[in-house]
Amino acid sequence: KNEVEQSPQNLTAQEGEFITINCSYSVGISALHWLQQHPGGGIVSLFMLSSGKKKHGRLIATINIQEKHSSLHITASHPRDSAVYICAVSTFGNEKLTFGTGTRLTIIP
Amino acid sequence: EADIYQTPRYLVIGTGKKITLECSQTMGHDKMYWYQQDPGMELHLIHYSYGVNSTEKGDLSSESTVSRIRTEHFPLTLESARPSHTSQYLCASSELGRGGEKLFFGSGTQLSVL
Numbered sequence: 001k002n003e004v005e006q007s008p009q010n011l012t013a014q015e016g017e018f019i020t021i022n023c024s025y026s027v028g029i030s031a032l033h034w035l036q037q038h039p040g041g042g043i044v045s046l047f048m049l050s051s052g053k054k055k056h057g058r059l060i061a062t063i064n065i066q067e068k069h070s071s072l073h074i075t076a077s078h079p080r081d082s083a084v085y086i087c088a089v090s091t092f093g094n095e096k097l098t099f100g101t102g103t104r105l106t107i108i109p
Numbered sequence: 110e111a112d113i114y115q116t117p118r119y120l121v122i123g124t125g126k127k128i129t130l131e132c133s134q135t136m137g138h139d140k141m142y143w144y145q146q147d148p149g150m151e152l153h154l155i156h157y158s159y160g161v162n163s164t165e166k167g168d169l170s171s172e173s174t175v176s177r178i179r180t181e182h183f184p185l186t187l188e189s190a191r192p193s194h195t196s197q198y199l200c201a202s203s204e205l206g207r208g209g210e211k212l213f214f215g216s217g218t219q220l221s222v223l
Contacts, residue, residue, distance in 0.1 A: 004151075030209065031209040031210070033212065035212070035214075040217075042214065042216040042217065043201075043212075043214035043217075044214070045212045045213065045214075048209050048210070048211060050209060086151075086152070088152075090209075090210070096142075096154055096167065096168065097152075097154070097212075099151040099152045099153075100151060102149075102151070
């Protein structure tokens with residue numbers, strides 16, 4: 001069982017819909033990362049969280065340390081948001097990341 | 110904008126060939142990483158470096174080797190490629206910022222060994 005679980009694995013939505021992607025982890029963490037991977041492989045770091053909530057444009061990331069859970073929200077989704085969204089965690093004393101398998105998001109015009 | 114570059118972008122080679130995947134970054138980061146990713150699967154760390162002349166193996170066993178002679182350069186070498194090495198290889202670097210380590214990824218090298 002992976003230490004980092006994401007849901008759903010695949011998500012298809014209409015343009016404009018509010019999107020939520022979930023990440024649960026089983027270990028104590030020092031930080032959680034949300035990454036975006038476009039077709040062709042390039043990965044972009046979206047957020048790094050250790051508590052609370054962060055917002056960047058239409059993207060919002062939240063984390064609940066007690067429940068070991070994080071969510072990534074996309075408001076007013078657009079076809080260019082179509083990508084794989086990856087959750088990754090680092091633990092105290094170990095900066096190496098453990099990755100989830102990703103959520104493939106497809107936004108239909 | 111991330112200033113981390115990988116070459117080649119795609120590579121198709123025959124079994125037994127020696128190959129080197131290049132990774133360079135111009136941000137002066139000490140920490141660099143190589144990840145391997147199969148389609149639909151999570152990234153696995155195969156090598157990392159925390160500075161010049163410092164290299165360590167990652168969590169996933171790999172027959173590849175790395176070197177870090179210069180801060181900006183972190184090449185990965187396969188002495189004798191096999192079909193089981195077919196995968197995507199992603200290079201990354203990181204810097205410590207407010208709130209923790211921020212990651213920067215290259216575009217990846219898609220390796221196919223025939």
